[in-house]
Amino acid sequence: MLQLTVTPQSALVDEPLQIQLTGLHPSQLVTFRASLINEKGLLFQSRAFYRASEAGEVDLEKASALGGDYVGVHPMGLFWTLKPQKVFSRLMKRDVINTPYYVKLEVYNSAVLDFSVEDQPLISTTVERWYAGAGVKRIQIREGRVRGALFLPPGKGPFPGIIDMFGGIGGLVEFRASLLASRGFTVLALAYFGYEDLPKDALEVDLEYFEEATNLLLKHPMVLGPGIGVIAISKGAEIGLSMAVHLKHITALVCINGPNIILGGAHKYQNQYFQTTLPDNEKMRIEYFGLLSMYHAVEMIQGKAVRNVLPVEKFQGHILFIVGENDKNYNSKAFAEEAMEQLKKHGKNNGMLLSYPGAGHLIEPPYSPLCFASWNPSFPFPLLWGGKYISHAAAQEHSWGEIQKFFRHHLIQNRAPKL
Structure with missing residues (x-):
C-alpha cells in the first residue's frame, strides 16, 4: 500500500521535515512535486526525480535526487527550490499570524517534465508551514x-x-x-x-x-x-x-x-x-x-x-x-x-x-x-x-x-x- 508520510505535518517554516514514501515497486522512478499558492494567488512549485530502493521506499533524508530542480541528498530541497510561475515574483508572507502556507506534496509515476491538469498523482498530502508559533x-x-x-x-x-x-x-x-x-x-x-x-x-x-x-x-x-x-x-x-x-x-x-x-x-x-x-x-x-x-x-x-x-x-x-x-x-x-x-x-x-x-x-x-x-x-x-x-x-x-x-x-x- 502506497503511503506518503511527512513529519511534522504542521510546523514553523524554519523546522525541517522528514518526508518518506513507501509501497513503491523496487527501483520505481517517481517525481516529487511541491506547490503552494501565495496570498496574491500566485503559484510556486518545485520538483525532483527519485528512484525507489529495493524495498520500494524513498526517504528524502537518505535518497539522492536524480534531477529536476536539484541533484543529490537534500531533504528540504523541494522547499528551497520553489519557483514562481510568474517570473521575478518573491515569496513573502504577509499575514504571519492567522494563516500558514499550505504546501501540497504530490508524487507522480515516472519523470514528469511538465505538469498538466491531466496528470494525476499517485498520492498527495498537504503540510502547514507557519511563521508564528502558538501563543505569539x-x-x-x-x-x-x-x-x-x-x-x-x-x-x-x-x-x-x-x-x-x-x-x-x-x-x-x-x-x-x-x-x-x-x-x-x-x-x-x-x-x-x-x-x-x-x-x-x-x-x-x-x-x-x-x-x-x-x-x-x-x-x-x-x-x-x-x-x-x-x-x-x-x-x-x-x-x-x-x-x-x-x-x-x-x-x-x-x-x-x-x-x-x-x-x-x-x-x-x-x-x-x-x-x-x-x-x-x-x-x-x-x-x-x-x-x-x-x-x-x-x-x-x-x-x-x-x-x-x-x-x-x-x-x-x-x-x-x-x-x-x-x-x-x-x-x-x-x-x-x-x-x-x-x-x-x-x-x-x-x-x-x-x-x-x-x-x-x-x-x-x-x-x-x-x-x-x-x-x-x-x-x-x-x-x-x-x-x-x-x-x-x-x-x-x-x-x-x-x-x-x-x-x-x-x-x-x-x-x-x-x-
Missing part, C-alpha cells in the same frame, strides 16, 4: 511617529528585544520578526518608508525616528533591557549600522548584506547631516533576462575620498556581519571586510563576519526559496539578487542558528545590569 501575539504599533508591528513570545518574559528592518522594498515586512518571536525574542518589525503616513522614500533617513522606536521597545515590560538588538538587511543594514554608531541603547547588531557607507540617501541626527555616496548610475547594468544589477554601481573603491564611511569603531556593542559572496546587488563581502578592518585599526574586536560562498543577497530564514531576482517598486526593471540554490540554502540554515546564538549571548548572558 501581534500588536499593531502606531505610537508617536513609529509605525510597525510588535511580536510577543508566549510566556511571562521579559525577553531580549530586537528591532527588525528590511531594505529598499519599503512597507512593513513581518515574517522574520514573527519567526524570531517564536524563538523567544520580543521583536518590533519596523517600517521606515512607503507605509501609512511615513515618507514615500528613504532619500533622507532621520535617525531620531529610529531612536524613538528604540525607546518605545525598551520601555515595553516584555523587553529585558538595558539594551536591544537590531537585525536588518540591505538598506536596513546601512541604517542599522548608523543606529549603532549614534544611539546608545543598541547592544547587538546583525547586518545582512549591507554597506558600511551611507548610500543613496543622507542620514540626519540632532540637526547634523551625514552625507551620502550616490551610486554611479552609468555603471548600472542590464544583465541577462533584462535584470538590473546594482553591483558595479556601488562596488567598493578603496581609498576613494568621496565615500562616506560610517565610523563603525564608535559602536560599543557587538556586530555580526552576514554576507553572501554571490550577492549581485552589493559587494557585501568587501563592505563587511572594510568595516572589520576599521574595527581592527581602532583596537576593537567586537565584530564577527560570516561569509557564505554561493549565497545571494536575500538571505532569509531556513528553507525559504531562493529569490534570484524580483521586482522592486523603486526600479523599472527587476533587481538581480544572486545566489546558487544549494549554497544559498546552506547559508540560510547556518546563519539562522548563528543569529539566534549571537542575540542570546549579547542580549542575555553578557547584558549589563539595569541601572
Whole structure:
C-alpha cells in the first residue's frame, strides 16, 4: 500500500521535515512535486526525480535526487527550490499570524517534465508551514511617529528585544520578526518608508525616528533591557549600522548584506547631516533576462575620498556581519571586510563576519526559496539578487542558528545590569 508520510505535518517554516514514501515497486522512478499558492494567488512549485530502493521506499533524508530542480541528498530541497510561475515574483508572507502556507506534496509515476491538469498523482498530502508559533501575539504599533508591528513570545518574559528592518522594498515586512518571536525574542518589525503616513522614500533617513522606536521597545515590560538588538538587511543594514554608531541603547547588531557607507540617501541626527555616496548610475547594468544589477554601481573603491564611511569603531556593542559572496546587488563581502578592518585599526574586536560562498543577497530564514531576482517598486526593471540554490540554502540554515546564538549571548548572558 502506497503511503506518503511527512513529519511534522504542521510546523514553523524554519523546522525541517522528514518526508518518506513507501509501497513503491523496487527501483520505481517517481517525481516529487511541491506547490503552494501565495496570498496574491500566485503559484510556486518545485520538483525532483527519485528512484525507489529495493524495498520500494524513498526517504528524502537518505535518497539522492536524480534531477529536476536539484541533484543529490537534500531533504528540504523541494522547499528551497520553489519557483514562481510568474517570473521575478518573491515569496513573502504577509499575514504571519492567522494563516500558514499550505504546501501540497504530490508524487507522480515516472519523470514528469511538465505538469498538466491531466496528470494525476499517485498520492498527495498537504503540510502547514507557519511563521508564528502558538501563543505569539501581534500588536499593531502606531505610537508617536513609529509605525510597525510588535511580536510577543508566549510566556511571562521579559525577553531580549530586537528591532527588525528590511531594505529598499519599503512597507512593513513581518515574517522574520514573527519567526524570531517564536524563538523567544520580543521583536518590533519596523517600517521606515512607503507605509501609512511615513515618507514615500528613504532619500533622507532621520535617525531620531529610529531612536524613538528604540525607546518605545525598551520601555515595553516584555523587553529585558538595558539594551536591544537590531537585525536588518540591505538598506536596513546601512541604517542599522548608523543606529549603532549614534544611539546608545543598541547592544547587538546583525547586518545582512549591507554597506558600511551611507548610500543613496543622507542620514540626519540632532540637526547634523551625514552625507551620502550616490551610486554611479552609468555603471548600472542590464544583465541577462533584462535584470538590473546594482553591483558595479556601488562596488567598493578603496581609498576613494568621496565615500562616506560610517565610523563603525564608535559602536560599543557587538556586530555580526552576514554576507553572501554571490550577492549581485552589493559587494557585501568587501563592505563587511572594510568595516572589520576599521574595527581592527581602532583596537576593537567586537565584530564577527560570516561569509557564505554561493549565497545571494536575500538571505532569509531556513528553507525559504531562493529569490534570484524580483521586482522592486523603486526600479523599472527587476533587481538581480544572486545566489546558487544549494549554497544559498546552506547559508540560510547556518546563519539562522548563528543569529539566534549571537542575540542570546549579547542580549542575555553578557547584558549589563539595569541601572
